[in-house]
Amino acid sequence: MGSTDGGAFRRMLKRLTSDVEVLDADDLTEDSERSGAQRASECACGQEVTMLGRLRSVEFCPQDADASLEAELFDGTEGVTLIWMGRRRIPGIVPGRTMRVRxxxxxxxxxxxxxxxYYEICQGT
Structure with a gap:
């Protein structure tokens, strides 16, 4: 068995024995890397970033005049809170949706x- 066969076997064995959330995080991380997006865990405050991930939650936060729509984007490494000020809802921004944000x-x-x-809703989700 060659080294590539061993790698494929290890990946298959990992998929059979890993938690679904761990596998989902691995898939999101791979998708993010393939798209050229940055990993949330490696980004720092003040940096201009492009991320790809899945929305875990979306909620309207009616705090007096500062109402906002907030969502958590998870890219497989870390969650990032997205906040649209003055918005109650945005069509297509729903939990489970895959998005690219900048x-x-x-x-x-x-x-x-x-x-x-800035956001793009990814097709197929």
């Missing part, structure tokens, strides 16, 4: 955040 990374309450990011 913007300047900020930190709020110890979490990575993109305010009013």
């Amino acid at each position: 913007g300047r990374l900020s930190i709020r309450d110890g979490r990575k955040v993109l305010y009013n990011p």
